Amino acid sequence: MIAKNIFLLLAFAACWSCEAPPRPAASSTAIKSNEKFITSDVINPNEEYVMVTTAINLPLYVNHDQAAFKKWGEKMGVRISILGPAEWDVPAQIATLEQVITGKPAGLLVNGTDPGIAQAIKKAVAAGIPTIVYDSEIPNSDRHCFIGSDWYEMGRLQGERMAKILNGKGKIACIGILGLENMEAGFRGLQDVLKKYPGMVFLGTYDDKANVETAARITADLLSANPDLAGIAGFDSNTGPGMALSVKEAGRVGKVKLTTVDFEPEHLRLVKEGVIDYLIGQKRELFTWLGAQFLFDMRHKTVALSGNDALAGVVPVPKTIITGSIEIDKTNVDIFLQNLKERK
């Protein structure tokens, strides 16, 4: 009898406390509480800004995003942490983000790796944490600000340059990571340009899984299957070195035109050697430096846009910033190489 009563009581408690997820219209980016933000520039010793990313040791992230974020932390004298899985693992990034939210950091800088992280970002915003997404936009995430690149434009610029180098004729292939929102936008940008040139034939999009060896293998296969291949466009940081390796091994340097993203030292060297014809780089340092600064400004109410931004529902940072891109070819590669030498 007692057991039955306990069971009924538990069942009642369970039904009573069942909580449905919020309907889509219920979400808001407004900062709801006045108390959650500090009103002075004095830095609390526990004030911590956290970057949550994936593939945390990817050289592109380490040399640009993380380096700028660390420098910003040193300059401002605040604690910073960089967290996330070692592999490209979006669910693990989400799990990390959700665990960080429970500790209520001063601000969150989230690498927009996939639209699937939208729910976790919503949780951070709902918890009153200033949250900025960088690199790629995450739709429906309620983030306070997005700073990043327009990947469609990066694909379009690669397509325009490829058409210019090849005089609007030839077979083109494209290598990147399939299934990522930003890269798929890049692929679309490239293909939209190629459609304007009837003489250009698009062979397809291939997945290098963010791996140099895989990019090299795909390139070698493409070269064997298409002796008249005119060019390859690359879309992830590892594609450039991979495709350059196979083009060199096949003795087709200069005959197969290569365009790709990013400007790591290896990419720049390959442009200098004439293996890669064109690089389109992102202003990644700006993503995290500006992003961190905006988080700080939100937390410290550096810029007030009303009598009380929090109560007025005003987010005192820009909604979206597209930082633009950097175009590199043989004409200006030396300036970037010089910059690398100076940094050493």
Add this chain to the structure above:
Amino acid sequence: MKPALYLRDKVFFLTAIIVILCIVMAVTFPAQFATIDNFSQLLLNLSIDTIVAVGMMILMIAGMFDLSVGSIVAFSGGMAGYLMYYHNVNFLLAIAAGIGGSVIIGFLNGWLIARARINPMIQTLAMMGIVRGLALMLSGAGIQNFSYEFVYIGQSKLLGLQAPVWYMLAIVLLFIFLVRRTIFFRKYYFIGANEKAARFSGIRVEKMKIWAFVLSALLAGIAGILLSSRLGAALSTSGKGLELRAITAVILGGASLSGGYGRIAGAFLGALFMALINNMLIISRVSGYWQEIILGCILILAVGLDQWLLKKIENK
């Protein structure tokens, strides 16, 4: 039970380590670790891995394993998402299609391993690639904007805990009962311990093996639906590396690669242990560069300590 026997029981041993870890963390990080928010998040993060680990535990009791479970998680969510988003299929039918597709994959794995005698590692490795490709085709750059009903399944809360935690607990309890009390599941211990003897004693080993793979894929399919619903998105990268996490959890929880051993509670505790370590590293702000190294070392330490204690007891 004598103290020595307690130490020989991996479930007890793992529970003891988990309790010690919790106490250390609660003392070191009282504001961050010992909170309801953190515990509910911890349970939520291990729920998908545990559901998959339950299926893996049954396979490993029978002396097999399945490397395609991570891909099945992505496939199941991708299939349901694809049908709902592109074809406006009712969410229940879409879920049924996702889970049904997963069951077919499990059946194919089981049939090819049991009947065509393909090595389980080769078969499930090949299936892992095939199914990941299918998931990529279905999910593309990720599918979002699911119906409220679908999202409700993974995002609603009961007693402060998100739904996947309750599904996980229900599945764990159900399989603890089934594996302990039903003849059908007890047969897997015989198969794992001595396949030939099991066959001579009248157990239809091939059929049982097929069922084990179907069951593992079914649980992976359910996990995939829950993950998609929880994230509000079907991602082609979902479940990446999950197969290895599940195998690690199951081995930590007392299973043996040669079969014949293991308990469902062990699968849960193994997954809990790994989630706890992960939580510990995040709370203590250990850099991502170190996390993999530390995780590997802790796993070796846990298994090594267990073996050392076992030897000590046997020598007494």
